[in-house]
Structures are given as C-alpha cells and as structure tokens.
Amino acid sequence: MNRTNQFFDKIFQNFDKVSDTEKKKVFQRLSTLWYSQNIIIENLEEGIIAIDNEGMIQGINKKACFLFSIPRNSEGESLSKCIPDNDIGKTILELVNSSDSETKLLKDNENERILQINILPIGERGRIIGTLIKAFDITKTYESAQKLKRAEQLASLTTLAAGVAHEIKNPLGSISIYVQLIDKIIKKNMDNDCQCYKDFKEYSDIIKEEIGRLEDTINSFLFSVRKLELNIEDVNINELILSTISFLKYEIEKNNVSIDIKFDKDNLILKLDERYIKQALINIIQNAIDAMNENKDDKKKEIYIKLKTIDNYAVISIKDTGTGIKDEDLNKIFEPYFTTKRHGTGLGLTNVVRIIEAHNGNITIESEYEKGSEFIIKLPLKQENQKFLNTDLLDYA
Ligand SMILES: Nc1ncnc2c1ncn2[C@@H]1O[C@H](COP(=O)(O)OP(=O)(O)O)[C@@H](O)[C@H]1O
Ligand SMILES: [Mg+2]
Incomplete structure (x- = not known):
C-alpha cells in the first residue's frame, strides 16, 4: 500500500471525526490526483481498459478506443456491447472470461496490426474487483524482429550454400580434366569408321558446355558472397x-556486334581496382550482347561506350540496341537471382553494384522496352580521403 492509500484509509476510518475543512482538502487532493492520473493514462502509448466483475467498462483510454474501435466515453457500458463483433473483439472477451493472467499476441488482419495483449486481475484488499486489459501495438518491433530473423536465416543459408558451392568446384575441376582427356582420345579416333566417335564428340561438347555453365554459376555465386x-x-x-x-x-565478333567508343577525356587516371572494374564492365557488356541477341527484328547490334567527367565524377555510359527492360522489371534487375534468361544466374548486376559501390561510385540505368538500355557508372575522380567500402555479405573465402 503506498503512502497516498494509507492517507485515504486513515481519513475513511476516522471520517466522522474529520472536520469539513479537512474533508474539503482531501477532496481537493483527490480531484487533483484524479485529473493528473487521468491525463497520464489518457496519453499512454498503451491501450488500457479497466472493467469490473460484471464486464462494465470502468475506465478506457484514447489508445484503447483507437486500437479496438470502441467509441469514446464508453465508461459505464458493457465491454461486450462496445467492442466490435470481429476476431479481435471475440478473442478479447474470451481472454477476459478465461480470467487467467495472460500475455498474448493478436494479429489484427483488418488493420494490419500486431497487438500484444495483457490481461491482469485488478485486486483491492485481497479481492478481485475487475480486470485490466492492456494492449500494445508492436507491429514495428515485431516486423523488425521478423526481418532480423529472416536475415539471420538467409545468412546461415548463404554460408551453407557457399560451402556447398566450394565443394562442387573441386570435383568439377576433375570432371573437366577427364573430359579433356576423353576429348583427346576422341580426336585421335575421329578418322575411325565407327560412328560412335562422332557421337562421343557431340556428347563431350555438351558436357563441356554444361561444365562451363556450372562453373559460371558457382563463380558468380561465390563472388557475390565473398569479401x-x-x-x-x-x-x-x-x-x-x-x-x-x-x-x-x-x-563481340562472334555475335556481330559493333562497338562505338567516344572518350571526352584522354588518359583519365582513377584510383580503383583494375580487376574488379574490368569484371563489372565485362558483365554489363555481356548483358548488352545477350539483350541484342534477343531482339526479334534484325536491328543493328551496336554498343556505344562513352567516357566523360561531370563534377567530381568520371562517367562511363554503356548503351545497347537490345530488347530494353520492361518498366516492371527495372527495379528488380539489381536484385540477386533476378534473371529473365533461361540459363542466367541473376548475379551479374548484383556483383556490378557491389563493385561500383565499393569504389564509392554508383550505377543507374535508363531503358526503353524494345529500344535498348543504357547503364551509367559514376566513379569519383578523387578517392584519396575516402574509405573504400567493404560490401561483403559473408566472410567466406
Ligand atoms: N543491357 C540489358 N538489356 C536488357 N536487359 C538487361 C540488360 N542487362 C541486364 N538486363 C536484365 O537484367 C537481368 C539480370 O542481369 P544479371 O544480373 O546480369 O543476370 P543474368 O545475366 O544472369 O540474367 C537480366 O536477366 C536481364 O533481364
Ligand atoms: Mg549477366
């Protein structure tokens, strides 16, 4: 019992002996207390409803009215009449009637909210005189916890996948060597009358092609998760x-592509990792070639490469006359595993973005469906005082 309760108890015990002035004072104190507590309860982030043992609302704050769609000024009314007859309303009444102290998470699908509900008995001098319902909107916390959980699951799945990919590399290397040895035998016997050697040649070419595809997939995957x-x-x-x-x-020659290069600046020196930037350019150019090979008409296959400087950036633009990208796909192309190709990995552009961003640059795209696409890379002209980003997903070798 706190000091205020003790004070009121004393007053009640001696009520007849207390003077009118004292009673007035107590009343004043009571009303000030009532107002200040009301303000606090009314403005709580938590929804609060107090009901008596008959289920009549004794007190309800603004947040509870909002969360449960209960009309304001419902004090004195029955909770079961005021609370909407939906899933949430029914569950609350069930929880109250079960009279257990409980903490529950409720999904309010109508309002896309997750509510944490606490049901507590209200006691007075050892008697239960009602129930307190507390409701807290934990949608944001719940969603970020879920996101974190998913990210953790994804990270462990990625580690596992990286391990598997790594394990596949070695036997794949051996298979590749043995196919080359078989190839040598086939080549030696090509003059042989037996048709089987021609068939073997055809099969070994297919095996080599498939090995190459597997190697590409594994290498892009491992690259995308490596530091x-x-x-x-x-x-x-x-x-x-x-x-x-x-x-x-x-x-380029095999696919009849012509390249048009225009340098606005000569011998432009940038601080960068040559290997990685070259790899990013290769990915973009290979995509451009693929996109032009997919053209339905016989439009000229041309790649325009421009280099200029704008403000503090070197700007490299790579433009093709390929299929272009549908508006609905534009946001997806940089996402890992997004591909529109039968044998694509969907990791090429993910890796390009990692490389460019690690150099403190950025990449944007302009594309018109069925006309062509332009990838614009911006790299800082001066890097001296800048830290290079380490955009690793995993610390996997
Ligand atoms: N120059 C381009 N023209 C049209 N579409 C492109 C171009 N570059 C990329 N894309 C689209 O972006 C997707 C993802 O590319 P990428 O990450 O390199 O993976 P992949 O080449 O394995 O499909 C491609 O499948 C394609 O749909
Ligand atoms: Mg690609």
Whole structure:
C-alpha cells in the first residue's frame, strides 16, 4: 500500500471525526490526483481498459478506443456491447472470461496490426474487483524482429550454400580434366569408321558446355558472397575500357556486334581496382550482347561506350540496341537471382553494384522496352580521403 492509500484509509476510518475543512482538502487532493492520473493514462502509448466483475467498462483510454474501435466515453457500458463483433473483439472477451493472467499476441488482419495483449486481475484488499486489459501495438518491433530473423536465416543459408558451392568446384575441376582427356582420345579416333566417335564428340561438347555453365554459376555465386578486397591503384580508365573490349573481342565478333567508343577525356587516371572494374564492365557488356541477341527484328547490334567527367565524377555510359527492360522489371534487375534468361544466374548486376559501390561510385540505368538500355557508372575522380567500402555479405573465402 503506498503512502497516498494509507492517507485515504486513515481519513475513511476516522471520517466522522474529520472536520469539513479537512474533508474539503482531501477532496481537493483527490480531484487533483484524479485529473493528473487521468491525463497520464489518457496519453499512454498503451491501450488500457479497466472493467469490473460484471464486464462494465470502468475506465478506457484514447489508445484503447483507437486500437479496438470502441467509441469514446464508453465508461459505464458493457465491454461486450462496445467492442466490435470481429476476431479481435471475440478473442478479447474470451481472454477476459478465461480470467487467467495472460500475455498474448493478436494479429489484427483488418488493420494490419500486431497487438500484444495483457490481461491482469485488478485486486483491492485481497479481492478481485475487475480486470485490466492492456494492449500494445508492436507491429514495428515485431516486423523488425521478423526481418532480423529472416536475415539471420538467409545468412546461415548463404554460408551453407557457399560451402556447398566450394565443394562442387573441386570435383568439377576433375570432371573437366577427364573430359579433356576423353576429348583427346576422341580426336585421335575421329578418322575411325565407327560412328560412335562422332557421337562421343557431340556428347563431350555438351558436357563441356554444361561444365562451363556450372562453373559460371558457382563463380558468380561465390563472388557475390565473398569479401571484396580492393587493390586500389592509379589506373588509366581509357586503357582499361579498351583492354576490356579486346578481352571480349571473340564474343563481340562472334555475335556481330559493333562497338562505338567516344572518350571526352584522354588518359583519365582513377584510383580503383583494375580487376574488379574490368569484371563489372565485362558483365554489363555481356548483358548488352545477350539483350541484342534477343531482339526479334534484325536491328543493328551496336554498343556505344562513352567516357566523360561531370563534377567530381568520371562517367562511363554503356548503351545497347537490345530488347530494353520492361518498366516492371527495372527495379528488380539489381536484385540477386533476378534473371529473365533461361540459363542466367541473376548475379551479374548484383556483383556490378557491389563493385561500383565499393569504389564509392554508383550505377543507374535508363531503358526503353524494345529500344535498348543504357547503364551509367559514376566513379569519383578523387578517392584519396575516402574509405573504400567493404560490401561483403559473408566472410567466406
Ligand atoms: N543491357 C540489358 N538489356 C536488357 N536487359 C538487361 C540488360 N542487362 C541486364 N538486363 C536484365 O537484367 C537481368 C539480370 O542481369 P544479371 O544480373 O546480369 O543476370 P543474368 O545475366 O544472369 O540474367 C537480366 O536477366 C536481364 O533481364
Ligand atoms: Mg549477366
């Protein structure tokens, strides 16, 4: 019992002996207390309803009216009449009637809310005189906890997948060596009359193609979860673009693609990791080639590469005359595993973004469906005082 209760108890015990002035004082004290407590209860973030043993509402605050859609000024009314006849309303009445002290999570699907409900008996001098219902909207906390849980699950799944991918690499390497040995035998026997060697050749080509595809998938996956360890050096970006094109020369020629390069700046030196930026450019150019191979008409396959500087950035634009990207897919293309290709990994652009962002740059895209796409990479001209990001998902080797 607190001091205020003790004080009132004393007054009640000696009520007849207390003077009118004293009674007035007590009344004043009571009303001040009642007002201040009312303000506190009314403004609580928690919804509060107090009912008596007959289920009549003795007190209800603003938040409870809001959370349970109970009309204001419902004091004196029966809770079962005021609370809506929906799932939440029914559950609250059941909880109150079960008369156990309980904490429950309720999903309010109508209002997309998660409520934490506490049912507590109200006691007075050892008697239960009613029930207190407390409701707290924990939607945000609940959702972030769920998100965290999902992220943790995803991280452990990714670690597991990375381990499996790593394990696949070694036997795949052996299979590849043995197929090459078989290939040698086939080649030696190609003049043989037996048709079987021609068939073997066809089968071994298929096996090699499938091995290549598996290796690509595993390498992109492992790259996407590995730590990016940048080796930053002064790099001539003009030369890097040219060497990337020459690296892809075979693919470019095989697919009848012409490349149009326009450098607004010569010998532009940037601080970057040559290997990674080259890989990002290769991914974008390979996507451009794929997109142009998918064209239904025989539009000219052309890739325009431009290099210029804007403010403090080097801007590299890579534009193609491919299929373009549907509006609804534009937000998805940088997401891991999003692919529209039969044999795509959906990890190419995820890796490009990681690489560019690790260099404190950014990448944007402009695309018109059935016309073509333009990827615009911005890399800072000066990196001296900047920290390079470490955008690793996993610390996996
Ligand atoms: N230049 C482009 N033109 C049209 N679509 C593109 C282009 N680049 C990427 N995309 C779209 O983005 C998707 C994801 O690309 P990416 O992450 O490299 O994975 P993948 O190439 O394995 O599909 C592609 O499947 C394609 O739908
Ligand atoms: Mg790709």
